[in-house]
Amino acid sequence: MGGIDQARPRRASIGARRNPASEAAILAAARAVLAEDGYGGFSIDAVSRRAGAGKPTIYRWWKTRADLLMDVYAAEKAAMLTQPITGDLAGDLAIYTGGLWDFWSATPSGRTFRALIAEAQSNSEALEALRLKFLPERTRHLRTLFAAAVERGELAEAGIAARLALFIGFNWYYVLTDRLDEGRAEIAAAMRLIAAPAPR
Numbered sequence: 414m415g416g417i418d419q420a421r422p423r424r425a426s427i428g429a430r431r432n433p434a435s436e437a438a439i440l441a442a443a444r445a446v447l448a449e450d451g452y453g454g455f456s457i458d459a460v461s462r463r464a465g466a467g468k469p470t471i472y473r474w475w476k477t478r479a480d481l482l483m484d485v486y487a488a489e490k491a492a493m494l495t496q497p498i499t500g501d502l503a504g505d506l507a508i509y510t511g512g513l514w515d516f517w518s519a520t521p522s523g524r525t526f527r528a529l530i531a532e533a534q535s536n537s538e539a540l541e542a543l544r545l546k547f548l549p550e551r552t553r554h555l556r557t558l559f560a561a562a563v564e565r566g567e568l569a570e571a572g573i574a575a576r577l578a579l580f581i582g583f584n585w586y587y588v589l590t591d592r593l594d595e596g597r598a599e600i601a602a603a604m605r606l607i608a609a610p611a612p613r
Contacts, residue, residue: 431474438464439471443485444521452525455482479532479539483547486522486529493520496554502562503601503608509555510584510600514593527589552577562608572611579607 442464447455457478461468475481493516497508517523533540559573568576583603587596 435464435466435470436474439466439474439481440485440488442466443481444489447482447485447525448521451521452482452528455525457481477536477538477542479529479536480542480546482522482525482529483542486526487547487550489520489522490516490551497558500561500565501608502558502567503605505558506555506580506604506608507601509558510580510604511597513584514587514597514600517588518593527591530585530589548581552581555580567608567610569611576607580604583607 439460443455443460446459446463450459455478457468457471460466460481461471464471471481475484490513494509494512497505499505499508517526529539530543533543555577556573559568559576560570562568563570563573587593
């Protein structure tokens with residue numbers, strides 16, 4: 414539907430090393446398929462037809478549908494989110510969280526985030542991608558915010574992992590229960606708790 418089944422000229426592959434033009438075409442096709450057919454209608458077949466790329470090429474670069482969807486998510490998120498620069502950890506986290514929730518609410522890949530998490534609970538490959546690739550890459554910027562707070566003397570480095578887990582838990586609680594609108598009023602207070610100096 415929406416032109417997905419229209420054949421495209423095949424793009425040349427250059428083996429395991431990704432051809433930037435082919436990669437961009439596949440990611441663009443994946444975004445379009447996701448926007449038109451949603452998570453339930455998303456398939457490698459549809460992306461292959463839309464991009465004019467062979468399925469072997471797609472599977473060589475993305476082992477599973479979840480891998481490809483996670484890269485679509487990452488690309489859209491990077492394009493949409495503004496990096497906070499207040500220099501105050503609670504403020505930075507609040508700005509970042511608000512932007513993240515806007516992304517979850519307003520984009521096709523953001524809206525399918527819950528489905529990705531659900532798939533990871535029953536698909537070992539999706540869970541491995543979530544744990545070993547998605548989370549480390551998606552929390553890299555957050556770790557820099559916490560590290561900057563350590564350098565400013567706001568936090569002890571030993572507490573970063575626990576605070577990061579609290580941050581993820583707060584965000585995922587509201588997105589997985591479909592309560593983002595309700596939870597927005599709690600963002601600032603939650604970020605102040607997460608960023609609070611450890612008791613001495």
